[in-house]
Amino acid sequence: MSQGTTILWFRRDLRLSDQAAxxxxxxEGPVIPVYVLDDETPRHRRMGGASRWWLHHSLQSLDASLREKGSRLILRRGKSDEVLAQIAEESGAGRVHCIRHYEPWWRNAExxxxxKLDLVxxxxxxxxxxxxxxxxxxTPYKIYTPFWRSLKDDMPPREPANRPRDIPVPSDWPKSDDLDDWGLLPTKPNWAKGFEAEWEPGGAGARKRVDAFVQEAARYExxxxxxxxxxxxxLSPHLHFGEVSPAYVWHRTSSVGGSVGTFLGEIGWRDYAQNVILQFPEYGAKNARDQFDAMEWRDFRSATVRDEFDAWTxxxxGYPIVDAGMRQLWATGWMHNRVRMIAASFLIKHLLIDWREGEQWFWDTLVDADYASNATNWQWVAGTGVDSNMFVRIMAPLTQSEKFDAGDYIREWVPELAGLxxxxxxxxxxxxCRPKDYPRKxxxxxxxxERALAAVKEI
Known part of the structure; x- marks a missing residue:
């Protein structure tokens, strides 16, 4: 192998444009791009089924982009530090470059x-x-509003960098796994058929989404x-997998006028969520407000509670807006953000089921399942987070449905109600006028x- 060979370690940064690593x-010289499918380091936080579907297609797209440059993507499976050390030994690479990640398991991996290696x-x-x-x-901010105010003072972000014109390649390539052998795609059954019609994972698909949204961003509010x-x-799955950078999104959208500032605040919320897990690495499993540790959630071991949870999933x-959202999630791996809040609130406050059960379901079924954002949003709805809605503010799903004109949305995703x-x-x-094939509440x-308010009063 060539002297000066370096390893480029991809994780959730699957792009060539605006890719500092x-x-x-x-x-520095010849580059070996590597993606390691590491299920050992995250342990119980290994990617869920929907994310793995996305990952398969995103890696295909990244490899195609690299091959256009005369390079390629090396795939290996195992513990990141061990796999990278092995590739370094095989190739004589002296250094590893990567984009820094902030999930607790990735910080451990780094x-x-x-x-073992010279990591940059x-x-x-x-x-x-x-x-x-x-x-x-x-000190770090714990509340979003002052965090966003401070972050906004430092905006805009630096201009996104173009992809390198040339990517130097080694004289010999280390062996690579075959992507199909990883079994990331569901087959028996293929529950992701609806995903294929909804999404185009990869850098090209991400840029198409940005182009389409630029036309609508002024009306966002x-x-x-x-x-x-x-x-x-x-854009959430494209941003999660790093197929497009937030700096690119900011510069493409910020000048369109109208209410685009509200959208930019949502990009800021994504930064805020990372700020939270940096302070509280166990945020996906531990209440930020200790008093909620005494909350008497309904017993998840109970058959009745499990049946109700299954009905929710x-x-x-029997609540059309909730059911439409949960069916959209199963069919497409994504749910409208307003409906996510309604569905989450229903599980927590109507069914009095621990928010962590819902967080885990979303972790497995969302194509944009992001540890920081998922945990921060669930704790916000539950009232358990460092910055959160008060538990006693209980969303009324039926009122929310009419307020946000969800009729057509319900008719699309709950066909039993399409004629209403x-x-x-x-x-x-x-x-x-409840159809016989649609369940009672x-x-x-x-x-x-009343049950939720009584439960929270106890703590």
Whole structure:
């Protein structure tokens, strides 16, 4: 192998444009791009089924982009530090470049790699390096609003860098796994058929999403909460897998005017969530507010509770807006953000089921399942987070459904109700027109509200 060969370690940064680790590696000599499927380091936080579907297609796209440059992607499976050390030994590579990651398991992996190899980490997955936005006294922010105000003062981010014109290649390539052998795609059964019609993973698909959203971004504030309208960017999985950088998204959208500032605040929330897990690495499993450790959630070992949880996952709760969201999630690996809040609130406060059960379901079924964002959003809804909604603020799903004009959305995803017009489709049971094949409500709203308030009063 060539002298000066370096390893480019990909994880959730599957792009060639605005890729600081690639730029640095290419300046040093021949580059071996590597993706390691590491299920050992994250342990119980290994990627869920929907994310693995996305990963398969994203890696295909990345490899194709590298091959256009005369390079290729080396695939290996195992513990990151051990695999990278093995490739370094095989190739004579002296250094590893990567984009820094902040999930607790990736921070552990970076330390392990650095113990064996010369590891150089670069910034690139967020608007600002997590932990760099601090109060006047130098402490990290815990509340979003002052965090965003401070982050915004440092914006815009630096201009995104173009992909290198050339990627130097080694004289010999180390062996690579075959992507198909990893079994990332579901087969028996193939529950991801709807994903294929909905998504185009990879850098090209990400840029198409950005191009489409630029045309709508000025109206974001007025359309983002309407499930029946294509008002959101749908960029979350592309950003999660790093197929496009937030700096690129910012520079493409920030000048369109209108209410695009609200959208930029959502990009800021993504940075905020990383800031939170940097301070609280166990945020996906531990209440930030200790008093909720005494909360008496309904016993998940109970058959009744499990049946109700299963009804929630399958979109059979009797609340049309909740059911539409859960069925959209199963069919496409994604759910409209307003409906995510409604569905999460229903599980936590109507069914009185621990938020962590819902967080785990989303972890497995979302194509944009992101540890920081998922945990931060669930703890916000549950009232358990460092910055969160109060538990006693209980969303009324039926009211939310009418308020945000979800009729067409319900008719699309709950075909049993497709023949009902507004306002009947929002609450067919109350209007006396519930179809026989659509379930009764698991619990009435008033009864659920009183039970939730009684439970939280105890703590």
């Amino acid at each position: 690639l730029v640095a590696a290419a300046k 330390r392990a790699v650095a113990d 980490c670069h910034h690139g997955n967020y608007l600002a390096p997590p932990g760099s936005v601090t109060t006047g006294s130098g 007025s359309t983002r909460n309407l499930p029946g309208v294509e008002g959101t960017s749908r 399958m979109g059979r709760t 017009s507004d306002p009947y489709v929002h609450d067919p049971e109350a209007h006396g 698991l619990i009435g709203h008033r009864e659920a509200r």
